[in-house]
Amino acid sequence: MPMIPVLMLSLALAADGGSTIPIGTPVSGSPAERARTTAKIVSGIISYARWPDALPKTTLCIMGTSPMSDALPQLEQHTGSTVEVHRVAAGIIPADCNVIYLTRVSPPAQAQIFSTVRGRAILSITDADPACRMGAMFCLRYAAETISFNINIDAISRSLVRVDPRVLRLSRHKASLTNPQPIVSE
Template identity: 35%
Template structure:
């Protein structure tokens, strides 16, 4: 949890750590009454709204009560607030791993005019599911894979990349990038090109509501790419369109 800086929140948490049990009876002694204390500590609730942008934690309610109850209340509040975020992070990680495995599968069915001894996988433009790609170090056949990130406008992409994984691109940048790729055998894979009608050979469809990652193939882009892809992958993409 990020450092607590608000004086009232700090005093409240210090109170929880130092307040006596008092056996659940009566009022707190004067030395243990915080400035916002309003009566019987078994019934008083003090709302403490605190939003920490760094850690995205929100402490919604702190019950002024003996130590075990207060800690239980904080635990329940934290659990209720953090569980949805934890589940969302887990789903995002699962989608990223699914993208990683799909990309590896696609690469295993792709052939270049001259097979590179080291396959250079480049990531360009803002991406959402590319995080796990940077954990790839080799293919199933043992070939080493190097993963690097480039700016989409970097002219080195055409000479330094065998595979190009793309995120969000504006139209002028996309057109300029693929113009530079002409004549270079580069397999392109795009995150954000759902209709798969422009430029990229493979277009991923990763839904936020599902961990499943689908893909489409742009046959025109494949013909211009200079690489070959096994027909089984193309058939799989066609069959996947009918799967809900």
């Protein structure tokens, strides 16, 4: 299944031209700052997703715990909709989950969870599979001082959630360490 590495780019967090988060650019080494940046990246990914039916709120379900997922409960959605965050047991996907975020979940459990959500209107994000081989749509990657992500085109194409092509095109951009290119939603 094709994976698209995404490095050194910016993901807009607001449809109205609000702040951007550079993807793959330096991040402070402090766990709290990395967790906040992770939350902003997850928020940006969610803002580029469209569900078959309009959602009054987005429900993000976190499976597993890690320092990177600690800031997700304070997640802000900048597209006007509310994001409600719940921590749930790995493998249990409540009916109201529109987004799942897996962290520190074993590979067999990940494979089972992602096969369960395949073909459903659930956006899947993980930081437990940087190579994006288990079936998540977006896979966060942490390096020494950077955060980037891979996109799993196969998982995206099988989902009922539609992802804005601007996110999918990120891999086509060439950006440097000193000049990240913002992708701004309109």
